[in-house]
Amino acid sequence: MLPKSITGKLLVWRLRHIKQREFVLILSVLVGFGSGLAAVILKNTLYYTNYFLTNGFSYHGIYYLYLAFPLIGIILTILFIRFVVKDNISHGVSKVLYAISKNNSQIKPHNTFSSLIACTLTLGFGGSVGPEAPIVLTGSAIGSNLARLFRLDYRTTTLMIGCGAAGAIAGIFEAPIAGAIFVLEILMLDLTVTTLIPLLITTVTASLVSYLLMGNEVLFSFTLNSPFILRHIPFYLLLGVFTGLVSVFFIRGSIGIESIMKKASPVVRIGSAGILLSVLIFAYPSLFGEGYTILKEVINGHGEVIGNSTLFGALKHNDWSFLVIIFGLIILKVVAMALTQGSGGIGGTFAPAIFVGAICGYFFASLLNSVFGLHISYANFALVGMAGVMAGVMHAPLTAIFLIAEITGGYLLLTPLIMVSAIAYLTSHIFESHSIYTRQLAARKELITHDKDKAVLSFMSPRQLIETNFARVDPKATLGQLVKVVATASRNIFPVVDEAGTFYGVVMLDNIRQIMFDQSIYEVTFVKDLMFMPDYSIHPDDSMDTVIQLFQRSDRYNLPVLENGKYLGFISRANVFSQYRVLLKKFSED
Numbered sequence: 001m002l003p004k005s006i007t008g009k010l011l012v013w014r015l016r017h018i019k020q021r022e023f024v025l026i027l028s029v030l031v032g033f034g035s036g037l038a039a040v041i042l043k044n045t046l047y048y049t050n051y052f053l054t055n056g057f058s059y060h061g062i063y064y065l066y067l068a069f070p071l072i073g074i075i076l077t078i079l080f081i082r083f084v085v086k087d088n089i090s091h092g093v094s095k096v097l098y099a100i101s102k103n104n105s106q107i108k109p110h111n112t113f114s115s116l117i118a119c120t121l122t123l124g125f126g127g128s129v130g131p132e133a134p135i136v137l138t139g140s141a142i143g144s145n146l147a148r149l150f151r152l153d154y155r156t157t158t159l160m161i162g163c164g165a166a167g168a169i170a171g172i173f174e175a176p177i178a179g180a181i182f183v184l185e186i187l188m189l190d191l192t193v194t195t196l197i198p199l200l201i202t203t204v205t206a207s208l209v210s211y212l213l214m215g216n217e218v219l220f221s222f223t224l225n226s227p228f229i230l231r232h233i234p235f236y237l238l239l240g241v242f243t244g245l246v247s248v249f250f251i252r253g254s255i256g257i258e259s260i261m262k263k264a265s266p267v268v269r270i271g272s273a274g275i276l277l278s279v280l281i282f283a284y285p286s287l288f289g290e291g292y293t294i295l296k297e298v299i300n301g302h303g304e305v306i307g308n309s310t311l312f313g314a315l316k317h318n319d320w321s322f323l324v325i326i327f328g329l330i331i332l333k334v335v336a337m338a339l340t341q342g343s344g345g346i347g348g349t350f351a352p353a354i355f356v357g358a359i360c361g362y363f364f365a366s367l368l369n370s371v372f373g374l375h376i377s378y379a380n381f382a383l384v385g386m387a388g389v390m391a392g393v394m395h396a397p398l399t400a401i402f403l404i405a406e407i408t409g410g411y412l413l414l415t416p417l418i419m420v421s422a423i424a425y426l427t428s429h430i431f432e433s434h435s436i437y438t439r440q441l442a443a444r445k446e447l448i449t450h451d452k453d454k455a456v457l458s459f460m461s462p463r464q465l466i467e468t469n470f471a472r473v474d475p476k477a478t479l480g481q482l483v484k485v486v487a488t489a490s491r492n493i494f495p496v497v498d499e500a501g502t503f504y505g506v507v508m509l510d511n512i513r514q515i516m517f518d519q520s521i522y523e524v525t526f527v528k529d530l531m532f533m534p535d536y537s538i539h540p541d542d543s544m545d546t547v548i549q550l551f552q553r554s555d556r557y558n559l560p561v562l563e564n565g566k567y568l569g570f571i572s573r574a575n576v577f578s579q580y581r582v583l584l585k586k587f588s589e590d
Contacts, residue, residue, distance in 0.1 A: 011150060024156060027146055028198035031163045032170075032205025034146075035139030039171030039206065040213045042116050042135050049124030050289060066126065066282040070340070071274035073125025077118050078270065078344040085114045090341060092137030092348055093186060093437045096165060099144070100187065101441070101458055105157040106148065111141035118346035126281055126288040128336035132172060133348020139168030139206075159198060162189045166199050167206035169403075174210050176203035178403035185396040186437060224408050226377035228416055235376065236384060239364050240420040243385055244427025246330065246360050247392025250353065251428075251436045254338040261342035273343035280336050286329055287336045290351035295358050299379045303362055319370045326363045330356055349436055353393045354386045361385020383408060384416045391421035392428035395435035456583045457544040465576060466540070466561050466569040472497045473527050475504045479515070480522030482507065482530070493558055495567055496531045503560060503567035505531035537562045538571055547571065 014023060053069055081089060087108065089095070092115055099107050115134035123131055143164030147157035162183040170179030180199040189195050261269050281287045286294045286306055297305045306326055337352040361381035368374050383404055390400035401417045432439065471489040473482055475496050485494065492509035507530050515521065536554040538547055538561045550559060551573055561568040 014150060020156075023150075024159065024198055025201060027143075027150075027160060028163050028201040029205050031139070031143045031146060031160055032167045032202035033209055034142040035135075035164050035167030035202070036171035036206030036209030037213075038112075038116060038138045038142070039135050039168055040210055042119065042131055042138075043172065043214065045116070045120040046124050046131060046289075049120055053125065054288075064282070066285060066288065067278045070126040070128075070278045070281055070288075073122050073127050074270060074274050074277075074340070074343050074345045076125070077121040077127075077346055080118055080121060081114075081344070081346075085110060085118070087114075089115050089118060089134075089137070090344075090346055091437075092133035092135075093165075094441060095137055096140045096161060096187060097437060097441055099140070100158055100161060105144060105154055105161055107137075107141040107144040107161070109141070109145050111137055112145060113138070115346060122340065122345035122347050123289055127340040127345040127347055128277065128281065128287045128289070128291075128333065128352065129340045129345060129347020130290045130349065130351020130354075131347065132169065132350035134346055135168040135172055136165045136348070139164035139166075139171075159189065159195055162187050162195065163198055163202035167202040170203035171206035171210040173403065173407055174207045175403055175406035176200065176207045178399055178406050179203040179206070181402055182396065182399045185399050186394060186435075224379070224383075224412050226380050228380065228413055229377075232376060233416075233419070235364075235368060235381075236416040236419050237423060239361060239381060239385060240388055240423025241427055242364055243357060243360050243388025243420065244392045244424035246356065247353075247389050247424060247428040248431045249331075250334050250349075250356060250389065250393050251432050251439065253334045254341075254349065254436065255439060257335065257338035258342040261339075266344075270343050273339045277336055277339040277343070280332055280339070284329060284332055287333060290347075291333070291355040292351070295355060295382070298358060298362050299382050301378065303366070303378060306359075319366075323363065323366060323370065326359060326366065330359050330363065333359070349393065350390075353390050357386035357389030358382040359385075360389060380413060380416070384413060384420045387417050388420040388424035392424040393436050395425060395429065395438075397421040397425045456580055457548070459583050460544045460576075460579055462538055462542055462544070462547055462561060462571060463540045465571045465579060467572060467575060468569040470495055470570055472567075473507065474498060475526075475528045475531065477527045478523055479512070479525040479527070479530070480519070482512070482527055483516050483522070486512075486516065493570065495560060495570070496527055497567045501566045503562050503565060504528070505533040506560065507531050534560055539563060540568060544576075547576065551576070 018026070053065075081087070087110065089111065095111075096107070099105055115137045119129075119131055119134035123129060140161045141164065143160035143162070144157060147160040152160070165187055166179040166183040168179070169182045170176045173179075180196070180203050183189055183199060184191055184195075189199075261273055264272070294305060297303075303326075306329060333352055333356050337347075337349065340347060359382075361384055362378055364385065365376045365378045365381035368376050387397075387400035387404045390403070391397040394400070398421075400421045401414070404417055405411050405414060470491050471485050471494055473485055473494050473496055475498060477485075482494070486509065494507040494509070496504040496506060498504065507527060512530055515525070534554070534556070536550045536556070536559055538550060538559050540561055540563055542550075547559075557574070558570045558572045560570055
């Protein structure tokens with residue numbers, strides 16, 4: 001960060017000479033340059049690390065170093081995080097979503113580089129994950145910290161985070177449209193001219209940076225040779241259902257394996273997961289790294305490389321056993337990804353989803369060709385399968401459609417891409433209402449959504465709305481003592497609380513108005529005889545959805561807030577509505 005004196009002068013100069021709208025466009029170019037450069041750096045570090053470690057390897061041999069590399073990479077990653085970063089940097093896209101919904105769009109400065117290094121150590125040594133989530137976190141951190149440098153408001157900072165994420169995807173795939181749509185679908189920014197223009201400027205800038213520095217050397221690209229055949233539509237429809245079901249397995253399998261691993265001690269987790277991952281990669285070298293090299297071979301008509309690169313390669317000469325090998329790769333890729341992430345490796349699910357989708361499409365085409373003697377294009381079904389699993393896993397069908405369209409250099413498969421992505425998304429959504437990025441955030445009530453009402457409520461917390469200016473009375477107090485409290489109180493509700501803070505009920509001013517001036521009963525009437533326990537109360541950790549529902553059911557204007565039976569205060573309808581309007585204005589566009 002720049003010194004405060006320089007930052008202050010720069011801020012003053014900017015405010016005097018550059019209007020807000022123009023400044024946002026300038027920042028979007030800077031973020032695009034930064035995220036595009038980060039994508040190029042990551043692609044190069046991964047390539048040269050992988051080349052150094054595996055130079056001379058082929059997919060036709062057995063190499064015992066596969067038993068060592070993944071475990072070494074995970075150990076190096078964990079050491080780097082523990083002693084250098086000293087922060088949790090896993091699950092990059094989820095971290096960005098959390099920053100937007102719960103951390104005022106602030107991402108720590110070290111995220112501009114830490115994920116790149118950690119991902120290189122994990123993925124370069126063969127961890128079975130992808131580079132996209134780390135680079136998305138890096139790009140988002142660049143956008144967040146640039147906005148923070150110029151003290152921009154939450155809405156603009158969030159836009160810069162989106163620009164960084166979009167630039168990262170655009171830079172790594174040279175796919176500007178997919179990068180912008182990724183942000184609109186995954187990070188859930190509103191689609192307006194105010195957001196769309198900066199996003200497009202960023203993605204184009206990042207793509208140009210990547211192209212100028214790397215040429216056509218993107219992570220994955222392919223030129224279509226086979227046209228879309230209309231009579232194959234029923235098969236594409238079935239592929240959509242198949243990839244949707246595989247997506248459900250992908251989400252549940254990966255999260256379930258990681259959850260199991262979290263229960264183990266760090267030594268057991270790293271040792272067992274690392275060794276198992278190494279064994280899987282030794283048996284299936286196709287699981288080494290993100291898998292784009294294998295995908296290029298498969299799509300270019302050399303699917304037998306899947307069989308060559310396993311310990312069971314001799315079985316590939318039999319069609320049915322080869323199908324079993326392919327299907328096993330689908331299952332084991334999810335397992336290998338979860339083991340890599342659960343053991344402490346850094347990487348994302350984007351590339352594994354693409355990999356699994358391509359193998360699903362290839363498996364499906366192989367099955368149809370073997371059983372029915374058809375001549376279905378392996379390449380087309382593999383490419384469309386990618387979109388299907390991406391749509392189902394990430395709940396982002398438009399991102400899937402346009403990414404595959406852009407990396408293939410055309411829209412010849414647009415019709416099957418739309419069909420398969422839509423069906424896969426709908427199939428997955430039946431079983432999983434949230435994507436792999438948002439499932440755990442949603443369970444913790446930490447997810448911001450496209451629903452403006454729910455998004456605003458997600459930013460509100462009952463603890464922040466508690467009012468404490470209610471005069472307390474003791475349950476043993478007399479009516480005379482209560483009247484003295486009423487005389488100096490500013491509210492018409494009186495919580496009945498003992499010295500230990502235990503809540504017994506409330507006394508309403510309206511309920512004692514007829515007797516409060518009858519001095520003859522002051523000493524014989526007690527608060528405990530006048531109080532009542534409200535039907536509803538709020539816990540400070542309740543979600544705002546729950547609070548709103550309680551107000552609707554109770555039809556009251558104030559509800560007590562209790563924690564373990566102890567009184568904390570009240571929350572009022574008026575305060576909730578007032579805070580809601582403030583946050584709604586914060587979210588709304590000019």
